[in-house]
Every structure is written in C-alpha cells, then in structure tokens.
Amino acid sequence: MKKVFVLLISVLLFSTLSYSQTRFGIKGGLNFTNISNLSSDVEKTWKNQTGYQLGVALQIKIPVIGLAIQPELLYSTVKSASDNGNEINLDYLTLPVNIQLGTDMLFFRPFIVASPFVSYMIDNNVRLEDQPVDEINRFDYGVGVGVGIDIWKLQIMGKYNWGLGKLENAGDEWDQSETYKDATLQGFQLSIAFLF
Secondary structure, three states: OHHHHHHHHHHHHHHHHHOOEEEEEEEEEEEEEEEEOOOHHHHOOEEEEEEEEEEEEEEEEEOOOOEEEEEEEEEEEEEEEEOOOOEEEEEEEEEEEEEEEEOOEOOEEEEEEEEEEEEEEEEEEEEOOOOOOOOOOOEEEEEEEEEEEEEOOEEEEEEEEEEOOOOOOOOOHHHHOOOOOOOEEEEEEEEEEEEO
16 A cells, blocks of 8 residues: 555656746846844844845746746845944855745746745955954855746746844854844845746
C-alpha cells in the first residue's frame, strides 16, 4: 500500500511538472526600507530612503492550479537616515522565493504573493553618532506579502517585507544600548521584471 501511495504521488508530481511553464528573466526595482523596533522616540526620527534592487528571476508556473514559484537572486540596497545625521546604507545579496497564486486571463495574470527571503550583507556604511559600530549582522531573513500582475512578458509586483533578523550581532557594541538591540528592517518594494 505504501509503494502504491508513493507511486501515485510521484506520477502526480511529475505530470504536474511536465505541464509547468518555466521562464527566466531580469528584475529591477525600488526599496523603501526603514528601521523598526527601536525605542518610540528614536524610531520617529528615522526615515526611509530609496534604495534599489537588480537581479535575475526564474518563474516556474503550474497553470492548472494557478500556482507559480519564482526564486530570485537580487543585489539589493537598503538605506535609512535619521533627523540627527545618522545613516545606515547596506548592500545585500538577497534570495527571495516568491510563491504566487493567481489566475490566467488571456494576456495577463493577477496574483497574490508570499515571499520568504534570506539576505547576506556584502557591504555596509553605517554612521551613528551615539554608537561606534564596526560590524552589524551580515545575515537577515524574513517574509514579504504583496500583489502583482503578469502582462505578457512583463511582471509588476509590489510587496511589503518584514525582516525578522536583528541588525545587531550578539556581543557587538550595540549591546550597550537599549535603542538598537531589537532593531530590524522592514519596508515596501516595487519591482518590474521581464520574463522570457
């Protein structure tokens, strides 16, 4: 019975994948990111600044059920500044996996998206007057949700990302301040992709 069940699942999986449509493309967009989980007085002074993202995407679409999986590899910049001259500029390699659910309608396909992601910081420029920070956490991870539309070979997507990883490394000098110890990144992304 177990072998029959495994065989049935395998046949269904391979038949679904044989009907899948795969497209590869390039993607670019804007990031509007802010620092959150600071003390309330300090958080009000931080403002998001515009960063950008650029990279490649692979969309695997299973048309029968309206599902598409779209992993991406992006170079992404995150910028934020405060009223008193503090700045955080971070450059990441980000790997989001967009799980899209939508309906094909002739030449376009609207969809909703959930997107877990992991990021690795490759460069940073941090200036904090009240904290002499030499190193911040290189890894970030989180989840995003949003909406989008595929129009022929063009994809437009907007999503909001919640970073779940803390900016500080345990043991670095931010530990001395209650202000930044729980700081995370969150923000809105708007992107355009060309899929071939």
